[in-house]
Amino acid sequence: MSSPASPEEVAFGRSGSHWDAVPLDDAARRSTSAVGPWTETSGAATASSAYAIASSGLTKQFRSGQLAVDGVDLAVPAGCVYGFLGPNGSGKTTTIRMLLGLITPTSGSHAMLGFPMPGGLADALPRVGSLVEGPAFHPHLSGAENLARLDAADRTADRRTVDERIDAALDRVGLLAAADKHYRAYSLGMKQRLAIxxxxxxRRELVILDEPTNGLDPQGTREVRALIRKIAADGTTVFVSSHLLAEVEQVCTHxxxxxxxxxxxQGTLEQLRGGQPGRVLIRTPQPELAAKILGGLGLAGVQESGNEVSAELGDMRPEEVCERLVLGGVPVAGLETPRRSLEDEFVHLTGEGFDVG
Amino acid sequence: MSASPVVPALRDRPAGRQPAPVSAVPSWLRFFTSELRLVFYRPRNIALLGVLAFIPLAIGVLFKLTVNNAAAGAPPFFNQVAGNGVFLSLAVLVLMLSLFLPLAICVVAGDAVAGEASHGTLRGLLTVPAGRTRLLAVKFSAVVVFALAACILVVGVALLVGVILFPVGQVTLLSGTTVPLADGLFRVLIVALYASVGMAAIGAVALAASTLTVHPVGAIAAALVFVLASEIADAVPQLSAMHPFLVSHFWLSWDGLFRTPVDLSGVEHGLLSFVLYIVIFVAIAWARLTSADITS
Known part of the structure; x- marks a missing residue:
């Protein structure tokens, strides 16, 4: 990264031209701070700017001694939809809280949108939209008033456009009609959508959604998925956590x-699917004969149950197996190559159900 | 890195898409206004202010009904009310500074951070990002405004009731000399401002408590216990050595304003005490809030 800044790095906001638009005093403040920590960190920042989120050894041990997050190295490519999966209590929310600066990591470091944390929080967070651990708003304020409250807290927000922006945001989540209703009168789905x-x-460069479908009915879950697609379609990186793989696998790329x-x-969805031994499953009235032939072909893990026989395919193509079986006199009623489902892979990675030991 | 894959989200960023350059003061004012709306439109706080406004009215009416029974042991200013309604404001303030005003301030300040934490809105504000120091500054400023509003409301209602129910005229000071009505009213206003600084000191204590818990009731109770313990200790002569350090010790030390010549020593000591309390407890709140893990 010793090469001169490429166009995207300049536009990304570390150095150079865009500060010209900033008023003089602000620009002066920035340039003095540029002599400070930024000069040392700018190399690292641009190096990781291909990643919306990059962490290295992120660890959180709570005062109780509980190791909630243990050496997490996240690499969330910019522009992707990243599904952050894991059972309840696996440390997803704690990780997200560390990313957003709500919790100080015990060790490790991370950067968001190229800004090293925690120093870059004030610069990064206005570009990051987030929903952490369920919706939380003032119950006696309306949906629109709650949004106005959060916008007022944002020192970089433009107060002149606040009304249009609130209406647009509410419209996008389908809450415009309920804008003036008290938050406490909202249904769970509406609360979740208000949080989104x-x-x-x-306009955000990164949106972090922690369990956005938690507690929603299937209809609400579909709506949230559609929203995630819409957000991602604008070029925004989406980081969405869930304990249910099925809820996010349709929208995720990573x-x-x-x-x-x-x-x-950590990887692409394809990588999660790949790397598993494929199996072949044959339905036949003569399972013993089929099993014998499969064994003769050198296939491993031959299993027989009822009138079904299965084995690991290895390098053999399924049509070849079928041909050998038919030539061997096995009446093949059906042949499948069931792929291990993502759900199986997920459970395999995260362990079976609750540890009640 | 030069062969790195094209990243659309970071690449298609026009230079003008930086966060809008909004200068610090208007953005702070906007946040502060939003906080004031939150405090003053909140039904519970409106009810609190309603009670604060009702008490002077009730006391005034009670005085009017029992005006002939002037008691020798009455607190300062009480026996002057029948002669001049202006004194009702001071008499009411003496009564309310012992419990009702501190209670109202403790409720609002104790809720300031813990209430946001218990609703979960604190994490929303911090990820905006509101900035932890900035949030605390806005919260404490709103507490100060509430303290001022509460004291002005109490004194204002009491003045109004006093004017309606009792004769009003030149103000006879405690030392026997007489000053014009306008002069007397000005001194009452000074007392109201002084009392609000005292209440802001309590607000700082309650705000510090508010950063230590996610249960607003706990913070409110802790701050109230602090106030009551201070008042009890202040009433025990054996503890006189610690009296000047008690938060409540100087709340009523403004009677020097109603003497000739004006004796400012009580007010000066009081202001010093209040400012010290504010500095110490706002610092505690800041140290806590800027370092705390927000897990609520």
Whole structure:
């Protein structure tokens, strides 16, 4: 990264031209601070700017001694939809709280949108929309008033456009008709959608949604998925956590899987699917004969149950297996190559159900 | 890195898409206004102010009904009320500074941070990002405004009731000399401002308590216990050595304003005490809030 700043780095806001638009005093303040920590960190910042979120060894041990997050190295490519998966209690929310600066990590470091944390919080967070651990608003204020409250707290928000921006955000989540209703009168789905609306108050580069479908009915879950697609379609990176793989696998391009505080898998959805031994399953009235032939073909893990026989495919193509079986006199009623489902892979990674030991 | 994949989200960022350059003061005012709306439109706080306004009215009416029974042991200013309604404001303030005003301030200040934490709105504000120091500044400023509003409301209602129910005229000071009505009213206004600084000191204590818990009731109770313990200790002569350090010790030390010549020593000591309390407890609140893990 010793090369001169590429166009995207300049536009990204570390250095150079865009500060020209900033009023003089502000610009002066920035340039003095540029002599400070930024000069040392700018290399690292641009190096990781291909990642919306990058962390290294992020760890949180609570005062109780509980190791909630243990050495998590996140790499969330910019522009992707990243599914952050893991069972309840696996450290997803604690990780998200650390990313957003709500919790100080015990060790490790991270950067968001290229800004190293925690120093870059004030610069990064206005570009990040977030929903952490369920919706939380003032019950005696309306949905629109709650959004106005959050916008007023944002020192970089433009007060002149606040009304339009609130209406637009509420419209996008389908709450415009309920804008003036008290928050306490909202249904759970409406509350969840209002929380998503806060992240849409401004154009964001990254949206972090922690369990956005929690407690929603299937209809609400579909709506949230559609919203995530819409947000991602604008070029915004979406980081969405869930304990249910099925809820996010349809929208994600990348996946990270947490189990007991550790990131046990990170990669694309295809990578999560891949790397598993494919199996072949044959339905036949003569399972013993089929099993014998499969064994003769050198296939491993031959299993027989009822009138079904299965085995690991290995390098063999399924049509070849079928041909051999038919030539061997096995009446093949059906042949499948069931792929291990993502759900299986997920459970395999995160462990079976509750540890009640 | 030069061969790194094209990243649309970071690439298609026009230079003008930086967070709008809004200068610090208007953005702070906007946040502060929002906080004031939150405090003053909140039904519970409106009810609190309603009670604060009702008590002077009730006391005034009670005085009017029992005006002939002037008692020798009455607190300062009570026996002057029948002669001049202006004194009702001072008599009411003496009564209310012992409990009702501190209670109202403790409720609002104790709720300031803990209430946001218990609603979960604190994490929303901090991820905006509101800035932890900035949030605390806005919260404490709103507490100060509430303290001022509460004291002005009490004194204002008491003045109004006093004017309606009792004769009003030149103000006879405690030392026997007489000053014009306007002069007397000015001194009452000074007392109201002084009392609000005293209440702001309590507000700082309650705000510090508010940063230590996610249960607003706990913070409110802790701050009230602090006030009551201070008042009890202040009433025990054996503890006189610690009296000047008690938060409540100087709340009523403004009677020097109603003497000739004006004796400012009580007010000066009081202001010093209040400012020290504010500095110490706002610092505690700041140290706590800027370092705390927000897990609510």
């Amino acid at each position: 609306a806060t992240s849409l108050l401004r 996946v990270g899987v947490m189990a007991t505080g550790k990131l046990v898998f």
